[in-house]
Amino acid sequence: MFKWLHPYAKPEKAYQLSLAFQRFFMPLAICGLIVGCIWGLVFAPTDYQQSDSARIMYIHVPAAIWSMGVYMSMGIAGFCALVWQIKLLEISVLAMAPIGAAFTAIALFTGSLWGKPMWGTWWVWDARLTSELILLFLYMGVFALFQSFDDKRTGAKAACILAVIGMINVPIIHYSVEWWNTLHQGASITKLDKPSIAPSMLWPLLINIVSVLCLFIAFTCYRFATELLRAESHRKWVLEILGK
Amino acid sequence: MTTRRQKRLYAGLSLLVGLAVTVGLILYALSENIDLFYTPSEIIHGKKETGVKPTVGQRLRIGGMVVEGSVKRDPESLMVEFELQDTGPKVVVRYDGILPDLFREGQGIVANGYLREGNVIEAFEVLAKHDEEYMPPDLAEAMKGIKHVKPSENPELGYQ
Amino acid sequence: MGAFESFADFLAMNGYAFYVWLSYGLAFLLIVALFLWSKWQRKSIEQEIVQQQQVRNIRQQQVNSEMKL
Numbered sequence A: 001m002f003k004w005l006h007p008y009a010k011p012e013k014a015y016q017l018s019l020a021f022q023r024f025f026m027p028l029a030i031c032g033l034i035v036g037c038i039w040g041l042v043f044a045p046t047d048y049q050q051s052d053s054a055r056i057m058y059i060h061v062p063a064a065i066w067s068m069g070v071y072m073s074m075g076i077a078g079f080c081a082l083v084w085q086i087k088l089l090e091i092s093v094l095a096m097a098p099i100g101a102a103f104t105a106i107a108l109f110t111g112s113l114w115g116k117p118m119w120g121t122w123w124v125w126d127a128r129l130t131s132e133l134i135l136l137f138l139y140m141g142v143f144a145l146f147q148s149f150d151d152k153r154t155g156a157k158a159a160c161i162l163a164v165i166g167m168i169n170v171p172i173i174h175y176s177v178e179w180w181n182t183l184h185q186g187a188s189i190t191k192l193d194k195p196s197i198a199p200s201m202l203w204p205l206l207i208n209i210v211s212v213l214c215l216f217i218a219f220t221c222y223r224f225a226t227e228l229l230r231a232e233s234h235r236k237w238v239l240e241i242l243g244k
Numbered sequence B: 001m002t003t004r005r006q007k008r009l010y011a012g013l014s015l016l017v018g019l020a021v022t023v024g025l026i027l028y029a030l031s032e033n034i035d036l037f038y039t040p041s042e043i044i045h046g047k048k049e050t051g052v053k054p055t056v057g058q059r060l061r062i063g064g065m066v067v068e069g070s071v072k073r074d075p076e077s078l079m080v081e082f083e084l085q086d087t088g089p090k091v092v093v094r095y096d097g098i099l100p101d102l103f104r105e106g107q108g109i110v111a112n113g114y115l116r117e118g119n120v121i122e123a124f125e126v127l128a129k130h131d132e133e134y135m136p137p138d139l140a141e142a143m144k145g146i147k148h149v150k151p152s153e154n155p156e157l158g159y160q
Numbered sequence C: 001m002g003a004f005e006s007f008a009d010f011l012a013m014n015g016y017a018f019y020v021w022l023s024y025g026l027a028f029l030l031i032v033a034l035f036l037w038s039k040w041q042r043k044s045i046e047q048e049i050v051q052q053q054q055v056r057n058i059r060q061q062q063v064n065s066e067m068k069l
Helices: A003-009 A011-043 A052-084 A087-118 A127-147 A152-166 A169-179 A199-231 A236-242 B004-034 B040-045 B137-144 C007-015 C017-068
Strands: B059-066 B079-085 B090-096 B108-116 B120-129
Touching: A011 A052, A011 A199, A011 A236, A011 C017, A052 A087, A052 A127, A052 A152, A052 A169, A052 A199, A052 C007, A052 C017, A087 A127, A087 A152, A087 A199, A087 C017, A127 A152, A127 A169, A127 B004, A199 C017, A236 C017, B040 B059, B040 B090, B059 B090, B059 B120, B090 B108, C007 C017
Parallel strands: B090 B120
Antiparallel strands: B059 B079, B059 B108, B079 B090, B108 B120
16 A cells, blocks of 8 residues: 555655655745735735734734644654654654744744733633643753764654644644633634634735745654764765765 | 763753653643632632632732623723622732733633732732633624624724 | 835734744744754764764774784
């Protein structure tokens, strides 16, 4: 069933494929983000309650959604790496962790900059904000575990285990606004109902959400290729690619 | 020089510290949200499940809607007084400070403060909670008849 | 200009200029920093591999010339 995948499990093929993906998704992400941000900042209407501070949404929401999305893909990759002993997937976990950490940091401080004028505070220890902060610690922990063992494979294994355990935090973040009494409002678009957001504001938001996904894919592929070179630095194919 | 064993020790220790901090944060967040959280009717009738009433002088967190027409401002200072309600009785909140931009009558707010005699809450922090709806002002006016004005621009709140 | 009456209005963001522009600015900076860091990592690993290879080549040449002698 997965036979067609086998050629890509060769490091050399995986390297070439990831660079090809990066070349495809990077321009897409950049163009999408430019369109989405200009649309959101200039052309989208102002919000009836929050006035122009609501324009922070066009980066806060995509960053927050993908801070969770990146963690899920990282956790699943870590799980498969542990179960089937796939070294390429271990490397992909290492490639994804800093990207997820960056998205989480963006979600946290844009949220803070939005909360100050609207809620009246930079930070509250409510369930949504606290669980998102824990997500940042999890990303940092996964990345740190990779570095803290002399034996690379042991480090990778420890990091994958943390990545898998940490997945429990993702549904907690998503449902925190329903399970606990949070200051953070409920979901606007990631719910089964019709989104509670006017279409004129939804479009730039959706563009940015897709663009940040493209950015995630592009960054992951690029970082994956780098980590692959590092892991395989003595192999013949690496020397052939670098051409010397 | 860091040996292999030292490195592993640091990794283990930092993971433990991280875990402890995380659990601490979760417990702190939960205790803030659950134990100290009251609605106006819970302050008067006690918590639904346990019947526990807050005692005078106790620190608490209260959430409810600002009652229409109840906001009174002191013209000389930042002192503001308003009534808060959920489904039943009202309580009075007194606050000396700058209100968030979303504060207005009918808005859901969360306040941190101390319970005083006569169901009065002396708040040291007032936070606005908004819903998940986003729409342009003209649409909101047509659909809900709401026209939002910042507290600092609202003459009824007594700001200059 | 879009939802704003003038460019100055756009910059002022209805009084939320500080919050809006700082969030966009910091998000942009973080993404760029992640990009530059990834790029730097790649450069340094490439250099490392090439250097290792050169060292190996030199050693190989030395061995070869010693064998000739």
